[in-house]
Amino acid sequence: MLPITRRPAWWLLAPGMILAALYVHQYVSAERVLADAQSAVAAYALLLIFAASLVSVSAALEVGRDSSSRGVTEIAVRGKIIVAFARLWPSLVAGALIQLVGILLLLGKAGSSPNRFPVLIAVGLFSALFFHAGIGMFLGTWLRARFAVPLALVVSYIWLGFAWSFDFVPVRYLAGLALEGCCSPVETLDVAAVYSLMVFSVLGFFGFVLLAMGVSGRKILPRGKAAWLRVTAGLLVLVLAASLGLFIARQVAATPVKARPLSEAECSATVPEVCLFPTQLARGDTRPVYADTFEALEHHGMRKITKVYSTSTAQVPVLSDEGVANVMAAPGQSRTRAVESAASTYADALTYIECPQETSADVYGWAEVLKAWSVQTAAQEVLAPDERAGLPDTSMLESVSIPDETDFFGQWSKLRKLDEKSQTQWVTVAYDRLSTCRLPDAVSAGVR
Amino acid sequence: MKSIKICAASYAYSSKAKIFQDLNLEFHSGKTALLGPNGAGKSTMMSLMASVVTPSAGSIEIIEASGERISARHLGKFRRLVAWLPQDFSPVAGLTVLEHVRYSGWLKGMSRKAVKEAAPQALLAVGLETLSEKKATELSGGQQRRLGLAGALVHQAGVVLLDEPTAGLDPSQRDRFRQILASLNDENITVVSTHQTEDIDGSFDHVVVLVGGRVRFNGSVNEFMAVAPASVTDSRDRVRLAYAALVEGEI
Numbered sequence: 001m002l003p004i005t006r007r008p009a010w011w012l013l014a015p016g017m018i019l020a021a022l023y024v025h026q027y028v029s030a031e032r033v034l035a036d037a038q039s040a041v042a043a044y045a046l047l048l049i050f051a052a053s054l055v056s057v058s059a060a061l062e063v064g065r066d067s068s069s070r071g072v073t074e075i076a077v078r079g080k081i082i083v084a085f086a087r088l089w090p091s092l093v094a095g096a097l098i099q100l101v102g103i104l105l106l107l108g109k110a111g112s113s114p115n116r117f118p119v120l121i122a123v124g125l126f127s128a129l130f131f132h133a134g135i136g137m138f139l140g141t142w143l144r145a146r147f148a149v150p151l152a153l154v155v156s157y158i159w160l161g162f163a164w165s166f167d168f169v170p171v172r173y174l175a176g177l178a179l180e181g182c183c184s185p186v187e188t189l190d191v192a193a194v195y196s197l198m199v200f201s202v203l204g205f206f207g208f209v210l211l212a213m214g215v216s217g218r219k220i221l222p223r224g225k226a227a228w229l230r231v232t233a234g235l236l237v238l239v240l241a242a243s244l245g246l247f248i249a250r251q252v253a254a255t256p257v258k259a260r261p262l263s264e265a266e267c268s269a270t271v272p273e274v275c276l277f278p279t280q281l282a283r284g285d286t287r288p289v290y291a292d293t294f295e296a297l298e299h300h301g302m303r304k305i306t307k308v309y310s311t312s313t314a315q316v317p318v319l320s321d322e323g324v325a326n327v328m329a330a331p332g333q334s335r336t337r338a339v340e341s342a343a344s345t346y347a348d349a350l351t352y353i354e355c356p357q358e359t360s361a362d363v364y365g366w367a368e369v370l371k372a373w374s375v376q377t378a379a380q381e382v383l384a385p386d387e388r389a390g391l392p393d394t395s396m397l398e399s400v401s402i403p404d405e406t407d408f409f410g411q412w413s414k415l416r417k418l419d420e421k422s423q424t425q426w427v428t429v430a431y432d433r434l435s436t437c438r439l440p441d442a443v444s445a446g447v448r
Numbered sequence: 449m450k451s452i453k454i455c456a457a458s459y460a461y462s463s464k465a466k467i468f469q470d471l472n473l474e475f476h477s478g479k480t481a482l483l484g485p486n487g488a489g490k491s492t493m494m495s496l497m498a499s500v501v502t503p504s505a506g507s508i509e510i511i512e513a514s515g516e517r518i519s520a521r522h523l524g525k526f527r528r529l530v531a532w533l534p535q536d537f538s539p540v541a542g543l544t545v546l547e548h549v550r551y552s553g554w555l556k557g558m559s560r561k562a563v564k565e566a567a568p569q570a571l572l573a574v575g576l577e578t579l580s581e582k583k584a585t586e587l588s589g590g591q592q593r594r595l596g597l598a599g600a601l602v603h604q605a606g607v608v609l610l611d612e613p614t615a616g617l618d619p620s621q622r623d624r625f626r627q628i629l630a631s632l633n634d635e636n637i638t639v640v641s642t643h644q645t646e647d648i649d650g651s652f653d654h655v656v657v658l659v660g661g662r663v664r665f666n667g668s669v670n671e672f673m674a675v676a677p678a679s680v681t682d683s684r685d686r687v688r689l690a691y692a693a694l695v696e697g698e699i
Contacts, residue, residue, distance in 0.1 A: 001550055002551060006543075065541045070534055071532065071533055071536075071537040072548075072555065072599060074498075074532075075530060077527045078557060083555065
C-alpha cells in the first residue's frame with residue numbers, strides 16, 4: 001500500500017550499482033573467475049559491502065518513518081511481520097538487484113563455463129541481506145533516523161569486516177564475505193559454509209524483528225514486561241542463530257572449499273595420461289603439452305611420470321613415489337605456461353621435503369637451478385621459438401644466491417655450457433641428492 | 449455497537465506510578481466527553497481502550513449490538529472496531545495526504561481495493577480533499593490532526609477515541625474539528641478527552657470526569673450540569689462550575 005516510487009532504497013540503488021560495477025571492473029581480475037561460474041558468483045561475496053549497506057540504511061530509513069509517527073501503526077490490525085515486510089521489500093529487492101548486476105558482470109568476466117550456475121551461493125548471498133535488513137529495522141525502530149541511519153551503515157560494515165577477519169574460522173561464514181574464497185578450478189564449494197550463512201542470516205533477521213518489537217523510538221529501554229520479554233527473546237534468537245551457524249560451519253576450512261573429486265577430471269589418451277577438470281579445459285586443451293613436457297624431460301634423465309593431475313595437494317602430492325605428478329593448470333593457460341608448470345614439478349616437489357634448517361636455503365637455491373634447467377630444456381623440445389619468449393628470466397637465480405657461499409646464477413650458467421650428456425648426468429645426480437636433503441656438488445667440480 | 453467496557457482494569461507505569469486500580473467504566477453509543485485535569489489518566493484510559501497498552505489486571509471489551517463480546521485480547525478483531533487519534537498524532541513521513549489515509553486503512557486490515565475507495569471519502573469528511581497530493585508532514589498542526597482523524601475513520605470503526613483533538617489548535621481549527629465531531633455517526637461510540645469544557649453542552653451526550661485515576665462523575669450532560677448551582681443560568685458557566693466542583697479546585 002505504500003507508494004512504490006518514494007522508497008529510500010531506490011535512491012540508493014544507482015550509487016550501489018555504480019560502486020559494485022566499478023569494483024568488479026577495477027578489482028576482480030578475469031583470471032580469478034575465468035570459465036568458472038561458481039568462482040564468479042562466489043567472488044560477488046566481497047560486494048556484499050555495497051548491497052548490505054544499502055539494505056541496512058534503507059531499512060532504517062523506512063522503518064524510521066513508521067516509528068517516528070504517532071497514531072498510525074500502534075493499533076494496526078496487520079501483523080508486525082507483514083508491516084515490516086511492506087517496509088523492507090524494496091530494500092531487499094534493491095540489494096538483490098545490486099547482487100544481480102554484480103553477479104552478471106562477474107559472469108561476463110568469467111565467460112562461458114562448464115559448471116552450472118551455483119544457485120546455492122546466490123541464495124546464500126541473498127539471505128545475508130535479511131540479516132542487514134534486520135539491523136536496519138531494529139535501529140530504525142529504536143533510534144531517531146539521524147542516529148539510526150549512520151549507525152546501521154556502521155554496524156553492517158563492521159559486522160562484515162569483523163567477521164571476515166575473525167581468528168575463529170566458523171565466525172567468518174556467518175557474515176558471508178568469506179565465500180569469496182571459493183573456488184579454484186580444482187576445488188568445489190563446501191556447502192556447509194553457505195548453509196551456515198543462510199541459517200544465521202534468516203534466524204538473525206527474526207531475532208532483530210523480536211528486538212524491534214520490544215523497543216520504541218521514544219524510550220531507550222523497553223517498557224513493560226511484554227517488551228522486555230520480546231527483547232530477551234530477540235537476543236536469545238540471535239544467540240541461537242549464531243550458535244547454529246557456527247555449529248554448521250564448524251568443519252569448514254579457512255576457505256570454504258573442498259577438493260574437487262578426481263572422478264570429475266577428464267583424462268587424455270596421451271602418455272603419460274593427463275587428467276584435468278572441465279573448467280581447466282574450458283579455454284583450450286593443454287593436456288598434450290603436459291604430456292609432451294614430461295616425456296621430453298624423461299628423455300633427459302628425469303623421473304618417468306605415469307599420470308598427471310591438476311588438483312589439490314591434499315588429494316595428490318606434487319610428485320608421488322609412483323610417478324604421479326600434480327601440476328598447476330589454469331583455464332586459458334598458454335602452451336608456454338603449461339610447459340613451465342609441468343617442468344617445474346620436479347623442483348616444486350623438492351620444496352615440500354622438510355630438510356634441516358642449515359641446508360634448507362641451499363636446497364631451495366639448487367631446486368631453482370633445477371627448475372630453470374627443466375623449464376629451458378623442455379621448452380627447447382616442446383615449444384616453437386616464438387613461444388619461448390614468454391618463459392621466465394633465469395636472472396632471478398641471482399636473487400636466491402647466498403652471498404660468499406653459492407652463486408646459483410653462476411652455477412646455472414656453467415651448467416648450460418656443459419654438453420647435453422653432462423648436463424643430464426649432473427641434473428639426475430643433483431636431483432637424487434636433493435631429494436634426500438644432501439647438497440649436490442658444484443657444477444664446476446664435474447659430475448660424479 | 450452497544451458499548452465499550454473497562455472491567456476491573458488496573459494499569460501502572462511502575463510500582464510507584466499506579467494510574468488505575470480496579471477501574472470499571474462503560475461507554476455507550478453516542479458522544480462522550482472525557483474530562484479531567486492533567487495527570488488524571490485520560491490519555492492512558494484512551495490508550496487502554498485503543499489496545500495500545502494492556503491492563504496489568506482486568507480487561508477491555510466491546511459489546512456488539514448482537515450481544516457478542518470482543519475482548520482486547522483478540523487484538524485483530526478488537527482493533528478492527530476501534531479508531532484512535534492520540535493527542536500527539538504525528539504523520540508517517542514520505543507519504544502524501546491521500547497515501548497516508550490509504551496506508552492507515554491498509555494497516556487496519558482493509559483490502560487495497562476497499563481502501564482506495566474509502567480514502568477519498570475519509571478526506572472529504574475531514575475537509576482535506578483539496579490537499580490530497582500534499583506531503584503529510586507539510587500540513588499545519590490542525591490539518592495533521594484532521595489527517596489523523598481521516599486515517600482513524602477510514603475503516604468505519606464503531607468505537608472512535610479522540611484524545612485531546614483540539615488541544616493547541618487555533619479557534620478556526622477548533623471550530624472545524626467541532627463540525628467534524630458533530631458529523632460523526634451517533635450510533636458509534638465516540639469518546640473525546642478534552643480540556644475544553646465550553647463545548648460540552650452542544651456537542652456531547654454523556655460526560656465522564658476522571659480525577660486521579662478514579663471516575664468522579666459518569667452521566668448525561670444534563671446530569672453533569674445539574675452539579676452546578678441552580679442559580680447559574682448560562683450553560684457554559686454551568687459546565688465550568690460543575691467541572692470545577694467535581695475536580696475540587698484542581699482547575
